[in-house]
Amino acid sequence: MDFAALQFFKAVVDEGGISAAAQKLHRVQSNVTTRIQQLEASLGAQLFIRNKRRLILSPAGELFREYVEQLLQLSGEAREAVLGGTPRGSLRIGTLESIAASRLPPLLSGYHASHPAVRVELTTGTNDALLEGVLGRKLDAAFVVESAGASQLDVIPTFDEELVVIAHRGHARVRRANDVRADTVLAFPAGCAYRRRLQAWFAADDLVPERVMELGSYHTIVACAAAGTGIAFIPRSVLDTVRGADNLGVHPLSGALGKVTTCLVWRKGESSLALNAMKIQLGELRESARKKTAAGARPRRAQKTTRRPSSAVVR
Numbered sequence: 001m002d003f004a005a006l007q008f009f010k011a012v013v014d015e016g017g018i019s020a021a022a023q024k025l026h027r028v029q030s031n032v033t034t035r036i037q038q039l040e041a042s043l044g045a046q047l048f049i050r051n052k053r054r055l056i057l058s059p060a061g062e063l064f065r066e067y068v069e070q071l072l073q074l075s076g077e078a079r080e081a082v083l084g085g086t087p088r089g090s091l092r093i094g095t096l097e098s099i100a101a102s103r104l105p106p107l108l109s110g111y112h113a114s115h116p117a118v119r120v121e122l123t124t125g126t127n128d129a130l131l132e133g134v135l136g137r138k139l140d141a142a143f144v145v146e147s148a149g150a151s152q153l154d155v156i157p158t159f160d161e162e163l164v165v166i167a168h169r170g171h172a173r174v175r176r177a178n179d180v181r182a183d184t185v186l187a188f189p190a191g192c193a194y195r196r197r198l199q200a201w202f203a204a205d206d207l208v209p210e211r212v213m214e215l216g217s218y219h220t221i222v223a224c225a226a227a228g229t230g231i232a233f234i235p236r237s238v239l240d241t242v243r244g245a246d247n248l249g250v251h252p253l254s255g256a257l258g259k260v261t262t263c264l265v266w267r268k269g270e271s272s273l274a275l276n277a278m279k280i281q282l283g284e285l286r287e288s289a290r291k292k293t294a295a296g297a298r299p300r301r302a303q304k305t306t307r308r309p310s311s312a313v314v315r
Contacts (some may be wrong), residue, residue: 069307140266168248218234
């Protein structure tokens with residue numbers, strides 16, 4: 001059993017088959033098939049159940065996968081240690097679309113400038129899909145709003161957001177869910193943390209949204225809300241990144257419902273030099289934002305003005 005064989009095995013698992021794994025590894029299919037067969041022979045166990053053209057992990061394969069992921073993780077850490085502590089390799093980051101649009105561009109730009117040897121692979125998805133990706137080792141870390149399964153994760157706060165209700169500019173003022181009970185709800189598919197907050201907001205008034213239109217991007221949600229199609233929950237920071245916001249009515253939410261903190265999560269006890277560098281940069285950005293907020297909230301000292309006595313001019 002060697003690390004190359006383990007990488008072949010993981011590629012087949014991640015890609016769902018020999019053909020896709022071969023394409024990812026830049027190898028011919030027969031080579032991948034041979035390596036998997038040799039690995040099974042060396043272990044004395046069947047790792048995959050072959051069903052026509054599909055490969056499904058066997059019970060032994062499921063168990064083996066956990067060890068393979070740990071071994072490859074340790075291999076990467078060992079390589080980083082030998083190379084002298086310079087972040088390099090790939091960093092697979094998951095993010096909510098709202099964070100990708102409004103918060104990450106300056107972060108990623110600064111990170112790339114400081115750590116050019118790291119290749120950042122960015123994936124967007126719903127809150128639940130991102131958590132599943134981290135726990136399933138398809139992502140190294142992710143920016144999420146809710147961190148269910150925190151016992152298996154390490155978590156740090158990153159960005160503070162204000163959640164607002166958006167509707168057509170001509171919509172009556174929105175204070176509670178009862179004010180929009182007849183409106184269509186515009187939302188991302190199930191698994192979206194903001195959608196769950198909206199449902200809780202409706203439940204507080206003993207209501208359930210009658211009509212939900214599932215959409216796949218904030219651009220579409222904002223455009224539909226501006227056109228009068230319905231209402232939506234959205235982070236206020238997103239409004240600066242999309243067109244059509246001028247035709248919107250923006251209604252703040254009272255209390256804790258309108259306050260959201262995005263967190264970076266990763267598997268407990270597992271990190272890398274590349275991820276540590278990202279965490280350090282996030283900490284610096286958060287501290288800088290805190291200082292700016294404190295400076296903006298500090299009352300300005302009144303400036304003393306000295307009046308000069310007016311002098312009459314006699315002609």
